[in-house]
Amino acid sequence: MEKLIRVANLKKHFPIKEGIFKRKKKVVYAVDNVSFDIEPGETLSLVGESGCGKSTVGLTIMRLVEPTAGEVFFNSKNIFQLDGEDLRAIRKKMAVIFQDPYSSLDPRMQIMDIVAEPLRTHTSLKNNALRDKVLDLLSQVGLGLEHLNRYPHEFSGGQRQRISIARALALNPAFLILDEPTSALDVSVQAQVLNLITDLQQKLNLTYLFISHNLAVVEHISHRIIIMYLGKIVEMGYTRSIFSNPLHPYSEALLSAIPNPDIDQQNQQILLKGDVPSPINIPSGCNFHTRCPYAYEECRIREPQLSQIEKDHFVACHLK
């Protein structure tokens, strides 16, 4: 099948300057050589702990951050080579929903204006036609006429996230980036929003890039999963194969670390030593070797490459 998104050797390094004269240069290796693709109608999840570069990948695909190297193709068009009108046209096809619904909506705009803003920028809809379109979008996310002239502060977290979703859907995008869409929400509300996200995908045939650190949510929502650690992909595969048979020691530890709400199945946890190293001083060789329980000599020296172990199941580890 034709891929909707293809990311090839994407790199994003942020230089930081230190010292009195800002001469000492250091580099944050936020994303380092990441490649993957997304098929139409698929939900691909990027999973990892804070600082692993998952959000940077999302922002680079939207071209909200310029990459250091690499290519991103949307419908076979390299988005880093587009500019002006072409870039605007392709941005209409993508939208992003951010984590914090409290800061991603302008507090001084009414809901009508928030949802209408992309329509005013990109289409010629006006007056009643515009209003009808906004109402239609709001009804898709379970809001209605009575919410039209209210301000964001009058809504709860879950409702605000619905407004963000309505705004993202305004231009009939084909591709949505959801950056931790439910992390700021309570469990009962999280379930409502996740159901809405799944329903909309089926109804509008959307493709999702779902960024999250919550593995239970990821397991529920995604078709395929990428696990990232310090800017690199450590494991990639179908949801079922990753959860039933995690191959990378980091994936294994990550899965076992999730507190299980079933009291009869308290699994033995694999406790990792220490914290995630800083992305400025990335360890040599395999970047996970400082915390890996199975690390041996080679892991400190040579960097493992992502290779296919089973069908459609990739892992970057010397032990496999």
Add this chain to the structure above:
Amino acid sequence: MTTNPILLDIKDLIIQFSAYKSVVKAIQGVSLTMHKGETLGIVGESGCGKSVTASAILQLIPCPPGKIVSGEIWFEGENILTKSETEMRQIRGKTISMIFQDPMTALNPVFTVGDQIVTVIGLHQKVGKKEARRRAADMLRLVGLSDPAATLKKYPHEMSGGMSQRIMIAMALSCRPSLLIADEPTTALDVTVQAQILDLMKNLKKEIDTSIMLITHDLGVIAKMCENVAVMYAGRIVEYGSLRHIFKNPGHPYTQGLLSSTLKLGEEKDRLEIIEGTVPDLSKLPPGCLFNPRCSQAEAICSREVPGTVEIEKGHVMACHL
């Protein structure tokens, strides 16, 4: 556990906050008992009053706008709500201490970690500066920080979230308190670090012989850590029982909804079960049972009368008409 003496007894606590043109009823008649050596979990969604209850124990409610309208909090045989500010200072950090959600903001950025722990030890234990520093280093070793002498000299910004939370725990436990209140201690941390911190708290509880009141919204954390659980909704405890009671035989429709809307690993579901609607506004509460507008099993009586507590099985109580 019931054989142990009672450590904390909260009776009919009512706390209100005055807001612009309205009164926010944050806590409405919470009664709760904790025994020595127990780990009690308080679970609920945001705004249900779990943190306010904990703050009230240490009298940390900002007043005004907050006000403890009525109720008693008995701790080790004394009603601590009648204590003066000076007396409270002897309790805070010494017999009851607290760790907060965000370790990065809970530490003072302009003092070294060592200074901050030494201050706590100096305030409550009659020891010299040198001895206090030695005890601080011991505490850091106890919480698993490898180089205590170097860590004592560090400033909070030099440390990661997990390390800061270990320091908070070291500080909180430095005077061997009989009660440790942990308010969402791992919510701001990554899962692998969360697992480390929870493990540490479990081990230290045994070592220091303290009791823990663990406040969280994460049912997974509760299942791992607690012996007894209180489920709160809109300022009331709707269900209380042992871990097994609450997770295996939940009585209250809210507890049932909360458990079924929580995602579990390895579970395949096309749609998640949800609780309709949202938590009510605490200044405009519905009449009768506070959960009735969202409850799928609500009957006529639910919107008329506030349910009393009923015992479903021994040690397992809930507030529901059904």
